[in-house]
Amino acid sequence: MNPINLKSLALFVLIVLAQVLIFNQMNLFGFINPMIYLLFLILYRFDQNQTLFIFMGFLTGYMIDIMSQTGGAHAIASLSVSYLRPFIIRNTFGITAELPKSFNSDLRTLNKSIFLVSFVFVHHLIYFFVLYFSWDAILLILKGTFLTTLFSLILILILTSFSRPTK
Amino acid sequence: MQRIINALVQFRNPIIYLFLMGISLFFLSSRSSFHQNKLEKFSLYFSSSLYDFSNSIDQYFNLKEKNQLLIEENSRLKSIALKANAPFLYDSFMGKSKRFPFKIINVNIIKNSFLNQRNYILIDQGSEDGIQPETGVITSNGILGIVKSVTKNHASIISILHQDLKINVRFKNRTAFGSMVWKGLDPVEFRIDDIVSSSNIELGDTIVTGGMSSFFPFGIPFGTITELDKDSDSGYFIVTAKLFQNPAQTYNAYVIDNNFKEEIELLNKEERK
Structure with missing residues (x-):
């Protein structure tokens, strides 16, 4: 096992536990539970195996699902978002420009923030859509998506500033 | 095989994505039973529209078979309807074969005409299918003629558009009866002879078969009276009748075979002696 995978595994366990034990209990304003486990999917290196990444996205979501009794909503959302990640990367960091090796190694703030916002937003949209699963609840879905995205983004930004940039 | 594997490897990400999506x-x-319910509804909608589509194609290819089934059903219903029309001669005949001693075979018309004065019709079934000469032929809305000669797989019918064919007719709810002959021009216009002017018939009366021959059972409606004149010289009505259905434009018919035909013919013969 190479150091990158080992580090990823440690991060995985840590983030899942943090999500389940801390952030799922927050209930800000009664319903906002920021999802910081997306950090794991964001920090995962961009140049690694995409197939493995899809599996990891599924596994992350499923772990959260098992521990927070949400059926498959997290799994579906994080699976979709990890499948879509290359497209989001290409559209936010530019097609012609050299793709960064990981989220932290890039220095373009604007591109990074657009990537972050769209990644988290897509995930939350899918998550809330699956959670309510009805067109009648579209307002609830949008409300949940926007507010939770906001808080997730704040927390993810704080947490990314802790991690050291990888070279 | 190599190509399939190559394709699988090339599209492994979408395939894995869809697979994991299915699992989730x-x-x-x-x-969650709520999600289960929702997903079931969706799959029901999806599968029903899919089956609708495939069913519509299936049905198109099954049309011939369906037609055949419908024709068979029709002939069964026809026999029931005719049975219901048959007169209640004796109460004890109810449910017995004597009440409606006819057997019904449905046939397709393969040649038909109305341009001659003596027209014949060909049908696609013959002695192998149980068709016998000297049996009546009716359509869904009237009568068509009498089987003349039969080969193994075909039969020819004397059409009612034949000037020598006289058909015994009655009128619905009247006692008068006469015989009907084709006028020779319009395939739906017929003349009815031999009705004495003292009979109480009116314009618009429905014409039914008379049941006095072994060919047709009593009471098959097939036309109406359109013109009615009294001929003061002869003391008979001059009646013009119009058929419900153009015999030259029918494509399906039913051959009705009287089970007691031989008996009736025997009696007729003895009478003539």
Whole structure:
């Protein structure tokens, strides 16, 4: 096992536990539970195996699902978002420009923030859509998506500033 | 095989994505009955529209078979309807074969005409299918003629558009009866002879078969009176009748075979002696 995978595994366990034990209990304003486990999917290196990444996205979501009794909503959302990640990367960091090796190694703030916002937003949209699963609840879905995205983004930004940039 | 594997490797990400998505949907539906219900509704909608589509194609290819079934059903219903029309001669005949001693075979018309004065019709079934000469032929809305000669697989019918063919007719709810002959021009216009002017018939009366021959059972309606004149010289009505259905434009018919035909013919013969 190479150091990158080992580090990823440690991060995985840590983030899942943090999500389940801390952030799922927050209930800000009664319903906002920021999802910081997306950090794991964001920090995962961009140049690694995409197939493995899809599996990891599924596994992350499923772990959260098992521990927070949400059926498959997290799994579906994080699976979709990890499948879509290359497209989001290409559209936010530019097609012609050299793709960064990981989220932290890039220095373009604007591109990074657009990537972050769209990644988290897509995930939350899918998550809330699956959670309510009805067109009648579209307002609830949008409300949940926007507010939770906001808080997730704040927390993810704080947490990314802790991690050291990888070279 | 190599190509299939190459394609699988090339599209491994979407395939894995869809596979895992299916698994998560399964988890979702097994955990929550709300989602299960929703997904079932969706799959019902999806599968029903799919089956609708395939069914419409299927039905197109089955049309011939369906037609055949419908024709068979029709002939069964026809026999029931004719049975119901048959007169209640004796109460004890109810349900017995004597009440409606006819057997019904449905046939397709393969040649028909109305341009001659003596027209014949060909049908696609013959002695192998149980068709016998000297049996009546009716359509869904009237009568067509009498079987003349039969070969193994075909039969020819004397059409009612034949100037020598006289058909015994009655009128619905009247006692008068006469015989009907084709006028020779319009395939739906017929003349009815031999009705004495003292009979109480009116314009618009329905014409039914008379039941006095072994060919047709009593009471098959097939036309109406359109013109009615009294001929003061002869003391008979001059009646013009119009058929419900153009015999030259029918494509399906029913051959009705009287089970007691031989008996009736025997009696007729003895009478003539």
